[in-house]
Amino acid sequence: MPHRKHVILSLLLLLSLVLAACGDSTATQAPAASNTTAAAGATTAASSGSGVELSMWTWKIAHVAGIQAVAANYQAKTGVKVNVQAFNPDDTYRTKITTSAQSGDLPDILSYWSGSTASGGEWDMGAAGLLTELTGKVDSAWQSQFLAGTYNKTSVLTQDVLDACAKDPKCNFKNLKVGQSFSVPYLAGNAFFVYGSKSLMTKAGLDPNKAPATAEEWLTMMQTIKQKTGTPGVVTGVKNPDVLQYWLYNPLMMASCGQDTYDAIYNGRDSFANPCSLNVLKWINSIAQNDLWAADILSTDIDPADVAFTQGKAAFDIGGTYTLSFLLAQGMKSDDIISFAIPPLKGSKYDKLAVNASALIDAMVTKSSKHQAEALDFIKFLTSPDQMAVFAKTVGDLPAVKISSDPAKVGPVMAGLVSSISDNSPFAVSKAQALDDPSKVLKLGLQQFITKEDTPDSLVKKVDAANKSAWDARGGPKA
Amino acid sequence: MAQANISAIDKRQGRPRKSFRAILRANSGFLFVAPAMLIFLVFGLYTVIYSGVLSFFRWNGYGDFSLIPFKCGPPSCQFVGLDNFTEFLFVNPTESHYFWQSIQNNIIIAVVVTIGTIVIALPLATALSRAMRFQGLLRTLIMLPTVTAGIAIYYVWSFIFQSDGLLNNILGTFGLGFLQAKQGWLSQSDRALPALMIVMIWGAVPFATILYMAGIQTINRELYESGILDGANALQLLWHITWPLLYPITVIITITSINNAFQGYEMVYLMTGGGPAGHTEVVGLQVFEYGFGSSQQLGLASAMSWLLFLVVFIIALINLRFFRAKD
Numbered sequence: 019m020p021h022r023k024h025v026i027l028s029l030l031l032l033l034s035l036v037l038a039a040c041g042d043s044t045a046t047q048a049p050a051a052s053n054t055t056a057a058a059g060a061t062t063a064a065s066s067g068s069g070v071e072l073s074m075w076t077w078k079i080a081h082v083a084g085i086q087a088v089a090a091n092y093q094a095k096t097g098v099k100v101n102v103q104a105f106n107p108d109d110t111y112r113t114k115i116t117t118s119a120q121s122g123d124l125p126d127i128l129s130y131w132s133g134s135t136a137s138g139g140e141w142d143m144g145a146a147g148l149l150t151e152l153t154g155k156v157d158s159a160w161q162s163q164f165l166a167g168t169y170n171k172t173s174v175l176t177q178d179v180l181d182a183c184a185k186d187p188k189c190n191f192k193n194l195k196v197g198q199s200f201s202v203p204y205l206a207g208n209a210f211f212v213y214g215s216k217s218l219m220t221k222a223g224l225d226p227n228k229a230p231a232t233a234e235e236w237l238t239m240m241q242t243i244k245q246k247t248g249t250p251g252v253v254t255g256v257k258n259p260d261v262l263q264y265w266l267y268n269p270l271m272m273a274s275c276g277q278d279t280y281d282a283i284y285n286g287r288d289s290f291a292n293p294c295s296l297n298v299l300k301w302i303n304s305i306a307q308n309d310l311w312a313a314d315i316l317s318t319d320i321d322p323a324d325v326a327f328t329q330g331k332a333a334f335d336i337g338g339t340y341t342l343s344f345l346l347a348q349g350m351k352s353d354d355i356i357s358f359a360i361p362p363l364k365g366s367k368y369d370k371l372a373v374n375a376s377a378l379i380d381a382m383v384t385k386s387s388k389h390q391a392e393a394l395d396f397i398k399f400l401t402s403p404d405q406m407a408v409f410a411k412t413v414g415d416l417p418a419v420k421i422s423s424d425p426a427k428v429g430p431v432m433a434g435l436v437s438s439i440s441d442n443s444p445f446a447v448s449k450a451q452a453l454d455d456p457s458k459v460l461k462l463g464l465q466q467f468i469t470k471e472d473t474p475d476s477l478v479k480k481v482d483a484a485n486k487s488a489w490d491a492r493g494g495p496k497a
Numbered sequence: 498m499a500q501a502n503i504s505a506i507d508k509r510q511g512r513p514r515k516s517f518r519a520i521l522r523a524n525s526g527f528l529f530v531a532p533a534m535l536i537f538l539v540f541g542l543y544t545v546i547y548s549g550v551l552s553f554f555r556w557n558g559y560g561d562f563s564l565i566p567f568k569c570g571p572p573s574c575q576f577v578g579l580d581n582f583t584e585f586l587f588v589n590p591t592e593s594h595y596f597w598q599s600i601q602n603n604i605i606i607a608v609v610v611t612i613g614t615i616v617i618a619l620p621l622a623t624a625l626s627r628a629m630r631f632q633g634l635l636r637t638l639i640m641l642p643t644v645t646a647g648i649a650i651y652y653v654w655s656f657i658f659q660s661d662g663l664l665n666n667i668l669g670t671f672g673l674g675f676l677q678a679k680q681g682w683l684s685q686s687d688r689a690l691p692a693l694m695i696v697m698i699w700g701a702v703p704f705a706t707i708l709y710m711a712g713i714q715t716i717n718r719e720l721y722e723s724g725i726l727d728g729a730n731a732l733q734l735l736w737h738i739t740w741p742l743l744y745p746i747t748v749i750i751t752i753t754s755i756n757n758a759f760q761g762y763e764m765v766y767l768m769t770g771g772g773p774a775g776h777t778e779v780v781g782l783q784v785f786e787y788g789f790g791s792s793q794q795l796g797l798a799s800a801m802s803w804l805l806f807l808v809v810f811i812i813a814l815i816n817l818r819f820f821r822a823k824d
Contacts, residue, residue: 109789116558116793136792146559146573188794190557190572257770313660314681316773317689454792455591465774469686484591491589 070392072100073125077111078379079104081129081205084413088405089396098392100127119148126387127397132203132377133172135179135189136454140380144200145191150383150390152199160202163403165439167446168206168377168418174199178449185492203377203418204401204409207339208445209265210373211438212236214356218333222246229358231369233270233301236334236361240310243333251310253332255320256468259461262302263452265336266360267464270298273362273371277444284450286485286495290460291478297363299474303467316468324348336360339375339435343414357438374443377418451496456485552581552799581800596801599780600808606694606779607758607812611751613698614705618750619743621702622709623735636707643703651767654696658682683769686776693765693777700764701757705750712746713739748820752813759809780805 074085082104089100103125105111118124128149130140143149161169175198183189216226222243230236240251255261272280275294282288283295290296305311312318312332320337321344327335328348335341346352359373381400383393399405406417410432416439425433460481466472489495515523547564553576556562560573569576585592625635642650657663660681668677678685682692716739724734740747762781765771771778780801788798 108791109785112791112793113789116789119559134791142557142573142793143559146557148559188555190555193572257772259772313679314684316684317655317658317681317769318684319770455589458591458595462775465772466686468680468684469774469776471686471774487590 070098070389072098072127072387072389072393072396074100074102074127074129074381074396075111075114075125076102076104076129076379077106077108078129078205079106081379081409081413081415084409084415085400087408087412088400091405091408092396092399095399096392096395098389098396100396115143119143119146122386124148124384124386126384126389126393128382128384129204129379130201130382132168132201132205132380133179135183140201140382141175141179141183141191141194143382144198145194148385149200150385150387150394152201152383152394153197155394156199156202160398160401163401163419164203165206165375165418165420166441167374167443168203171446172377173201173203173380182451182492182496185496187491201380201382202397202401203380204397204406205377205379205415206375206418207378207416207435208373208376208439209336209338210269210360210371211336211338211341212358212360213327213335213337213341213345214358215327215330215333216354216356218243218247218249218330219356222333226356229356230361233361233363237301237304237308237310240305240333241308244310247333249330250312250332251308252305252334252336253312253315253318253323253326254336255318255323256311256315256465257317257319259458259465261320261336262464263457263461265338266302267298267460269360269371269373270301270363271295272444272448273360273368274298274366276367277448279367280444281448281450284452284485285497286489287497289478290456290481290485291475294367296474296478299464299467299477301363302464303474306468306470311468316465339416339439340378342435346414359438368444372440372443373438374441374446375416375418375439376445379418449496453485453488453492455488456481459484548799548802551796552803553578554796555581556795557793558795577796581797582804584797585801586804595775595778596780596783598775599778599783602690602777603759603779603781605690606697607755609694610697610701610758611754613694614701614754615747615750617698618702618705619709619740620735622706622713623739625706626710626713636710639703639706641703642700647763648767650700651696651764654692655683655768658692660684684773686773689769689773689777693768696764696768697758697761701754705754708746708750709743712743716742744820748816751816751820755812755816756809759805759812 074089076082076085082102085100085102089102093099105114115124115128115130128143130143132140134140140149144151156169156173164170175194175196177196180194180196183192214226214229219226219239222239223246224239224242230239237251243249244251254265271283271294274297275283275292279288279292279294283290283292290299312323312326318326324335324337324341324344325348326332328345328350335345342355342357345355359371362368362371381397383390383397387393400409401417401419403419403421406419407421407428409415410417410421411428414432416432416435421432421436422428423433423436428436460477463472463477463480466477467474521528543564550564551562554562554569554574555577556569556574561568561570562574580588585596587593621639625632625639628635658678658681659665660679662681664682665677668674678688682688720738720742721734724738729737760781762779762785765777765779765782766785769777771782784798784801784805786792787794787801
C-alpha cells in the first residue's frame with residue numbers, strides 16, 4: 019500500500035528530525051568543557067584586567083544595587099566586570115536555575131538560600147556536580163571574617179546534616195562527605211524581631227520606649243492599644259505558612275523549653291504536647307481569641323504586612339533583621355519605631371531570647387563557569403569586611419561578615435542591627451531538624467487558630483502523629 | 498490519463514514508477530501538516546512522554562535525566578517505580594490528606610463554576626442575541642474580562658474582597674451586613690473558596706456567552722415563532738427550544754470548564770496561595786509547589802499531574818456519554 023508507506027516515511031522523517039533535535043549534546047559540548055578548565059587555569063593572568071566578564075544571579079532585587087556597588091569597586095581594582103541579574107520571585111529563580119542547569123547556561127556565580135537541605139537545594143547542586151568545590155579554598159583568615167554560626171554551620175557539610183540525609187530516602191546528596199563545601203555566605207540575619215509603632219503606643223497611654231519583658235505583657239499592650247485606638251494589635255505575613263512557625267512559634271518555644279527540649283521535640287524524642295510547647299500554642303491562639311490580628315491577616319503576605327504596619331493598620335509587626343530597612347524605605351521614621359526580640363512567656367527557660375545571625379544567602383561558583391578563579395576571587399572580595407560594609411550601607415541588610423558598627427560607615431539602621439545580634443543564641447547550637455510533614459501540619463494548624471477551626475490541644479496531637487510517622491520513615495527519632 | 502503520470506516501469510517489481518511531481522502532489526497534504534506535526538512531536542508528544550516516564554523516577558532537576566538517549570544519573574535521579582504515586586495517594590498520611598482535600602476542592606470548583614457559568618451565560622447570550630441595538634458594543638464589553646491581563650484582574654479582585662473592600666461595603670450599604678466577611682473574603686475559611694469561584698465564573702462567562710450566541714444564530718427562527726404562536730413565554734422558549742438545541746455547545750463549555758477547574762492554579766496561587774489554612778488548595782497548585790517550590794520533586798509533581806489527567810479524562814468521558822445519551 020504505497021499511501022500507507024508514504025505516511026510511515028513522512029512520520030519517520032519527522033521522528034528523525036525530532037531525535038536529532040533532542041539528542042545528546044555532550045559531543046558538541048565536550049570541547050567547550052575542556053576549554054573551561056584551560057580558562058580556569060589561566061585565570062591569574064586574566065584577572066589583571068582584560069575584558070573578563072562574570073555573571074552573577076540572585077533572586078533579591080533589592081540586593082542588586084549593593085552587589086553592583088561592590089562589583090564597581092572590584093572592576094576598578096582588577097578590571098573584571100561583574101554583571102548582576104535578579105530573577106524574582108523565588109519560584110521563578112529556582113526554575114531558572116533548574117532549566118539553566120539542564121541547558122548548561124548557569125552564570126559564573128549563583129546566590130542561593132544558605133544551607134538548604136531540601137531537594138533541589140545547595141547540597142543537591144553540589145552532589146550533582148553543578149558547583150565548584152570550595153573545600154580547602156576558604157582559608158582560616160577568610161573564615162575568621164564571618165559572623166559566628168554562619169559559615170561553619172551552613173556552608174560546610176556537617177556530620178549532623180549528612181546523618182539526617184542518610185536516613186532520608188529522598189535525600190539526593192548521599193555521595194557527599196563531611197567537611198565538603200561549595201559556598202560562602204554573604205547575607206545573614208534572623209527573624210524573631212518585633213517592630214512597634216511608638217505613636218500608637220503613646221496614643222494608647224503606653225510608654226513608647228518600654229519594650230515588653232514577657233509575651234503576656236506584649237499581649238496586654240496589644241489589647242490596650244486595640245481598646246484605646248481601635249487599631250489591631252499585630253500584623254505579619256501570615257499568608258506565607260512558614261511565618262507563624264518560624265517567626266513566632268519557634269522563638270517562643272525555644273525560650274519556653276530551652277534548647278535541649280526544643281531539639282528533642284522537633285527530633286521526635288519529645289512531644290509537641292510538652293507543656294512548654296503547648297503553652298506557646300495557647301498564647302498564639304490567644305491572639306486570635308482576643309481578635310488582635312490585623313484585618314485580612316490570612317491573605318496578607320510578608321511585604322504587604324510591613325506596608326500595613328507603616329500605614330498604621332497594626333500596632334506591632336513581626337519580622338526580622340531585614341524588615342527594618344523595608345519599613346524605613348516605605349517612609350516610616352526610625353524614631354517612630356521601637357524594636358525588640360520576641361519576648362518569652364512567663365516562666366520560660368530563658369527570660370530573654372538572644373538572637374544570633376544565621377546565614378541566609380550564600381554565593382557559589384558554578385562548575386560550568388569559564389572563569390572559576392575570577393569568580394571565586396570576586397566572592398572573596400565581596401565578603402571582605404570593607405566591601406560588605408558598602409553592601410550593607412547600600413541595601414540596609416545585614417551581611418554575614420563582621421562589619422563595623424560605626425554609623426558613619428554603615429549607616430544608623432545597620433549600626434543598630436549589628437549591635438542587636440548575639441553570638442550566644444541557643445539557635446546557633448541547636449540541632450533540631452524540623453521535618454516537612456509535621457511542619458506542614460503545624461503551619462496549617464497555626465493558621466487554623468485564626469480561622470478558629472483548631473485548638474492547641476487538638477493540634478499537638480496531629481503534629482505529634484505526623485512527626486512520629488516522619489521519623490519512623492527515617493528509622494526512628496534523631497539522637 | 499493515469500498513464501501520463503507514469504514515467505517509467507520498474508521492471509524488477511513490475512510496478513509503475515511515479516514522477517517526482519506526482520509523488521509531491523500525492524503527499525502534499527503530509528508536507529503541509531509536517532511543521533505542525535513537528536512542533537506537536539517536540540513540544541507536545543515528547544514532553545508528555547517525558548513527563549510520563551519522569552513520574553516513575555525521583556529527580557530534583559539537576560544532574561542527568563533524559564529520554565534520548567536514556568540517562569538517569571544517581572544521586573540526583575533514581576528509579577522509584579510507583580512510589581511517587583503511592584506516596585501522595587496513601588503511603589504518606591500528611592501528603593495524602595492534603596491531596597484528597599485538594600481533589601475535593603477541585604471537584605467543588607468544577608461543579609459550581611460549570612453550573613454557574615452555564616446558568617449565567619445562556620440567558621445572557623439569549624438576551625444579547627435579541628438586542629436590537631449596540632450588539633457589537635455589548636459583545637465587545639462582555640469579552641473584556643477575557644482579554645484583560647489576568648494578574649491585574651486578580652489584584653483588583655483581591656482589593657474588592659478585602660475587609661474594607663468594595664464587596665463588604667456594598668453589602669453594608671444594602672443592609673446585608675450579616676453577609677459581610679469581617680476578616681476579608683479571602684481570609685475567612687468559609688468565604689475564600691466561594692470568593693475564588695465568583696472570580697472564576699466571572700472570567701468564564703464571556704467565552705461561554707460568545708459560544709452560546711454563535712449557537713443561537715444557527716437556530717431556525719421559525720421554531721421560536723411557532724413556539725410563540727403556541728403561547729410559550731421567554732423561559733419556556735429558552736428551556737424547550739434554545740437549551741436542547743445548544744447541547745453540543747454546552748458539552749464544549751462543560752468540558753472546558755471542568756478542564757480549567759482541575760488544571761488551573763494561577764488564580765489560586767496569586768489570590769490565596771492555597772490559604773487560608775489550606776481551604777483553597779487545589780491539585781494544580783500542589784503540582785506547582787512540588788515541581789517548582791522549595792522541595793523540587795519533579796517526579797512527584799509529574800505523577801500528580803498524570804493522576805490529575807486521568808481524573809479529568811474520566812470526567813470528560815462521562816460527560817460526553819451523558820450528553821450523547823441526552824442528545
